[in-house]
Amino acid sequence: MGFWSVVLFTLLACASVSISDPSDEACLTHLTQSLKDPTNSLQNWTKSNFANPCSGFTSYLPGATCNNGRIYKLSLTNLSLQGSISPYLANCTNLQSLDLSSNQITGAIPADLQSLVNLAVLNLSSNRLDGEIPPQITMCAYLNVIDLHDNFLSGQIPQQLGLLVRLSAFDVSNNKLSGPIPVSLGNRSGNLPRFNATSFLGNKDLYGYPLPPMKTKGLSVLAIVGIGLGSGFASLVLSFTGVCIWLKVTEQKMALEDGKISQLMPDY
Numbered sequence: 001m002g003f004w005s006v007v008l009f010t011l012l013a014c015a016s017v018s019i020s021d022p023s024d025e026a027c028l029t030h031l032t033q034s035l036k037d038p039t040n041s042l043q044n045w046t047k048s049n050f051a052n053p054c055s056g057f058t059s060y061l062p063g064a065t066c067n068n069g070r071i072y073k074l075s076l077t078n079l080s081l082q083g084s085i086s087p088y089l090a091n092c093t094n095l096q097s098l099d100l101s102s103n104q105i106t107g108a109i110p111a112d113l114q115s116l117v118n119l120a121v122l123n124l125s126s127n128r129l130d131g132e133i134p135p136q137i138t139m140c141a142y143l144n145v146i147d148l149h150d151n152f153l154s155g156q157i158p159q160q161l162g163l164l165v166r167l168s169a170f171d172v173s174n175n176k177l178s179g180p181i182p183v184s185l186g187n188r189s190g191n192l193p194r195f196n197a198t199s200f201l202g203n204k205d206l207y208g209y210p211l212p213p214m215k216t217k218g219l220s221v222l223a224i225v226g227i228g229l230g231s232g233f234a235s236l237v238l239s240f241t242g243v244c245i246w247l248k249v250t251e252q253k254m255a256l257e258d259g260k261i262s263q264l265m266p267d268y
Helices: 002-016 022-034 087-091 111-115 135-139 159-163 221-264
Strands: 064-067 070-075 097-099 121-123 128-131 145-147 152-155 169-171 176-180 205-207
Touching: 022 070, 022 087, 087 111, 111 135, 135 159
Parallel strands: 070 097, 097 121, 121 145, 128 152, 145 169, 152 176, 176 205
Antiparallel strands: 064 070
16 A cells, blocks of 8 residues: 555646646747836746746736646736737747737737637737738637737738638727728628728728728819819800900901002092
8 A cells, every 4th residue: 555655646746747838938938038028017927937837727927827737828918018029929839819919019910920720819909010910810710809909000901811700809990001901801791790990990091891982082073073164164265255356356457458449449
């Protein structure tokens, strides 16, 4: 019985030890290296904790949530974070929710996020991100939420995003996006959730349904018609004046000719 007691104790001890996932460790390490934390909100995000960030469902890192020893949610919102988004976030392969909203993060959205195949929520809103929306995030087939509003994103909205059939919330308002809104997003068919104009407002050069028609740049139709009528009337007046002058000159010439002829005619 003594031997089996030792074996059982050893097994229980091993089960209670949380084994660090090398991918999560690399993910967290590079993320803190790419971000600046002026308010020291991530003071517990240290290398020693990265080696063992989870114990079952418990996380030792503020803003991180664990599931069976893996990081499955990161919520670092409104912390005045600066810097950029590390492409090594793709190493947190068990991540289901990434929320870095309401910070001052700059740079592009890494295309490497396509490796987060379990990702359901992507919220990078209210930052200073620029560049184009990477079409590669379509590889995250479980995405339910894409919130990118209030950034400086440019270029066109990728057509491929319309392939995300689970997408129920989509917001790219107040960016610098241009071109047509993909029909697969602006006018979804069947039972797919539809997005209204508020999802796209605030992009000066973005157009298409459900946004209202773009205002005609320059002169309005009425102004153009008015100018046309005005110019036509002016041309008519000038033409009439010209005819009157021509008739007057012709009349004077004829009078002179008659005078000359009458002088040359002999008196009888």
